[in-house]
Amino acid sequence: DVKVTQSSRYLVKRTGEKVFLECVQDMDHENMFWYRQDPGLGLRLIYFSYDVKMKEKGDIPEGYSVSREKKERFSLILESASTNQTSMYLCASSSLTSGADEQYFGPGTRLTVT
Amino acid sequence: QQPVQSPQAVILREGEDAVINCSSSKALYSVHWYRQKHGEAPVFLMILLKGGEQKGHDKISASFNEKKQQSSLYLTASQLSYSGTYFCGTEIDTDKLIFGTGTRLQVFP
Numbered sequence: 001d002v003k004v005t006q007s008s009r010y011l012v013k014r015t016g017e018k019v020f021l022e023c024v025q026d027m028d029h030e031n032m033f034w035y036r037q038d039p040g041l042g043l044r045l046i047y048f049s050y051d052v053k054m055k056e057k058g059d060i061p062e063g064y065s066v067s068r069e070k071k072e073r074f075s076l077i078l079e080s081a082s083t084n085q086t087s088m089y090l091c092a093s094s095s096l097t098s099g100a101d102e103q104y105f106g107p108g109t110r111l112t113v114t
Numbered sequence: 115q116q117p118v119q120s121p122q123a124v125i126l127r128e129g130e131d132a133v134i135n136c137s138s139s140k141a142l143y144s145v146h147w148y149r150q151k152h153g154e155a156p157v158f159l160m161i162l163l164k165g166g167e168q169k170g171h172d173k174i175s176a177s178f179n180e181k182k183q184q185s186s187l188y189l190t191a192s193q194l195s196y197s198g199t200y201f202c203g204t205e206i207d208t209d210k211l212i213f214g215t216g217t218r219l220q221v222f223p
Binding site: 044096100 | 115116143158169203205209211212214216
């Protein structure tokens with residue numbers, strides 16, 4: 001069974017802290033994505049990666065960075081967490097095809113920044 | 115750039131039909147549909163590609179009008195299990211999806 005796992009389901013951090021959200025997939029997928037989900041705004045793409053050590057900005061990259069040192073692992077980093085980054089964060093992966101393929105999502109991390 | 119979904123919410127009784135629409139201001143390579151149940155991750159339903167090819171769920175149908183940059187998801191004879199929030203994802207740039215804000219569907223007995 002395909003699986004995307006995220007390091008925490010719930011996380012509470014203080015303003016200014018550096019936060020790491022980890023995502024691991026076991027499907028040997030080339031593509032990995034980070035989204036944030038907020039009520040009424042849907043899923044918004046933060047960053048994505050086509051390959052190890054490669055990254056591309058999504059629609060809302062400000063305040064975030066990413067790291068992909070291994071194919072199966074994609075990390076989202078909040079350099080200095082702020083209250084407006086309180087949200088649900090979803091990781092997804094997909095295989096590399098000639099176009100966008102089915103994305104498999106992880107269970108999400110609900111981050112609260114106080 | 116974010117596609118517009120309509121309606122924002124739908125309430126149905128079991129057995130009734132519903133249509134969810136997704137409209138983009140940009141030319142599209144493909145349209146994807148996902149369903150998210152409360153507290154769970156989004157789950158893939160189907161992909162509609164330029165040229166008419168479809169991949170995905172065999173009990174849900176959808177259409178893709180490339181010229182109008184629109185897609186519709188057809189839920190017929192709805193079941194309780196259809197409840198959830200439906201998202202369309204539009205591919206305007208290679209491999210990258212932009213998701214709509216979602217349509218919340220509730221099916222009651």
